[in-house]
Amino acid sequence: QNPAPLAPHMSKADFAGAMKAFRGVVGADWVFGDEESVAPYAKVYVPDPLNRHVPVGAVCPETVEQVQEIVRIANQYKQPLWPVSTGKNMGYGMTAPATPGQVVLDLKRMNRILEVDADLGTCLLEPGVTYQQLKDYLVENNIPLWIDVPTVGPIASPVGNTLDRGVGYTPYGEHFMFQCGMEVVLPDGQLMRTGMGSIKGSTAWQAFKWGYGPYLDGLFTQSNFGVVTKMGLWLMPKPPVYKPFMVRHAEMGDVPRIIEAMRPLRVSNLVANCNLMMSASYQLAMFKRRNEIVPDGAMLDEVSLKKAAKANGLGMWNTYFALYGTEQTVAAVEPIIRATLTASGGEVLTSAEMGDNPWFHHHATLMEGGLNLDEIGLLRWRGAGGGLAWFAPVAAARGVEAERQTLLAKEIVEKWGFDYTAAYAIGWRDLH
Ligand SMILES: Cc1cc2nc3c(=O)[nH]c(=O)nc-3n(C[C@H](O)[C@H](O)[C@H](O)COP(=O)(O)OP(=O)(O)OC[C@H]3O[C@@H](n4cnc5c(N)ncnc54)[C@H](O)[C@@H]3O)c2cc1C
Known part of the structure; x- marks a missing residue:
């Protein structure tokens, strides 16, 4: 028995008919309908007291023809489908559907x-x-x-x-x-x-x-x-030369200066990759526990945060970018970028200064398409059993807008007892 509500227009008989027909297409081993086997598809990370995001079932095809057949059956019974590829949409719902009554169409077996x-x-x-x-x-x-x-x-x-x-x-x-x-x-x-x-x-x-x-x-x-x-x-x-950088800014209030400095570098493509501008709290949460910085129940105040950041080689904002090219092109561009970012009040750092600093290592890995799961540490910020939900606003890359957004977000999350934990991705002309 699955506690999830059926789609509003569906009868139990229609649902049973659809599930039976799905089994006929992919075999009984690849259709899930009971509470226990559907549970992994319902890890939504946010409170869901009415089970609105618990799917009614899941079906896992292996071929395109099976997908077509499943879609035809879904049409026949008016059974809504929620397709996922690997279903790791963490912080945005994982495999859990947005609306009640869905069958997850899990495509993980189609992996060629x-x-x-x-x-x-x-x-x-x-x-x-x-x-x-x-x-x-x-x-x-x-x-x-x-x-x-x-x-x-x-x-x-x-x-x-x-x-x-x-x-x-x-x-x-x-x-x-x-x-x-x-x-x-x-x-x-x-x-x-x-x-x-x-x-x-x-x-x-x-x-x-x-x-x-x-x-x-x-x-x-x-x-x-x-x-x-x-x-x-x-x-x-793979470029002949890859050189990762970190720019360290000391104050929370440096937000507009960082954005104003990075934007022209991004728009002109002198800096060609999407930059991550990470708050000290976000960075610390990757590898530390909150109670290593302030006692449980206390506010995450700026003085404690700054102290912890400094002890770990971090600033209040840490912006990561890289240069890609040949020895000549990187050598030509680097001084221009250094001058702009230094003028914004940032310290421009490379592996020469950062060595094996774990945060620098994490971002240097990402910016060359390397793989790690360091950021999952965020879920343990307040100890075991944590969750995570993103709020992902989109804005134009303008210093004043970023400053307003930072202040507004900080005010809202702190009002509800959360820590302001931010990462701005600086795109070509946007922040998201
Ligand atoms: C700590 C942390 C850091 C993260 N960092 C990043 C990041 O740097 N960049 C980033 O982009 N995301 C990031 N995420 C968010 C998310 O985890 C990733 O975007 C992840 O790649 C999405 O999961 P997935 O690839 O398994 O896609 P899925 O969950 O399979 O799919 C995502 C959505 O796309 C649709 N969809 C999927 N497959 C199909 C299909 N075949 N046909 C039709 N529709 C389909 C569905 O609506 C589905 O819900 C992060 C999450 C966490 C927790």
Whole structure:
């Protein structure tokens, strides 16, 4: 028995009929409906007293044809489906659906790397492929291409993350921009390929994003308007030189100065990767427990925070970026960037000063598409059994807006007894 409510328009008989038909497609071992087997799909991380985010079931297909068949059955019984790739959407709901009565369409078994083109720097993936799997494939086959990962890379999926319009931290970090071609099962079960994938015999499906006529791929991101069963992505060639930096700012109030200094570097592409500007509290939460800094129950005050940050080689804001290129290009750009960031009041640091500092190491790994799960430490900030929910506002990269956002967010979270724990991703012209 599963406590989750059915979709409002569905009868128990319809639900039972749909589940029986799903079993006929994928076998009984890959359809889940009872409370215990559905529980892993309901880890939403936020209080859910009415079980609104507990799915009524889950089904795990292995082939595109099975996905099509499942979608047709869902239509017949009007059973809503909630597709996930690897379902590691941590802080935004994991696999838990947004509305009641959904069956999770779990695509983790569809995990083949269908193609990697080392010359074009492209790949074609199924949804269940993880970043770790793709990285291992490139290393094992000695292909000098990088991947670009979100901070939870090892366990997450390039397809799922891109459909969520996620970000990573190499110059290919805006994932949807570097996506090229999709195969989608539409709501009536038909199969569609976007871009050049719609042209018979085309060899450019993963090379040219736009195809002919209206561009459709965006329809299937952050939407659930179709089930994406294949996706093309571009991969960055490993550059001859990679040099990571950290800029340390001493005061909470430095926010506008940092943004005003970074924006022109990003807009001009002198700094080509998405930067992370991390508050001291966020950074400390990765590797420390809150009660190492202030006693349980006490407010996380600025003096204690500053002291703990300093003791760990951190500032109140820590901004990470990297240079990519040849010896000559990096040497030419570095002085320009150093001058701008030093003028903003920041200390510009590299591995020469930071050595094996764990925070620097974490970000230096990310910015070359490396994999680790250091940030999951956030969940243990207040001890075992913690959770996490993101609030992810989007803003233009302007100092005044960032300052207002920081003050507003701090006021709200502190009012409700939380710590202001912020990470600004500085995109090409945005903060998100
Ligand atoms: C500490 C921490 C740090 C994080 N850092 C980052 C970060 O740096 N960058 C970032 O982007 N995210 C980050 N996240 C958020 C999240 O964990 C990642 O975005 C993760 O990649 C999403 O999970 P997934 O790849 O398994 O996608 P899924 O959970 O499989 O998919 C995400 C959503 O996309 C849709 N979807 C998925 N697959 C399909 C499909 N085949 N067809 C149609 N729709 C589909 C669904 O709506 C689904 O809910 C972080 C989370 C935590 C806890």
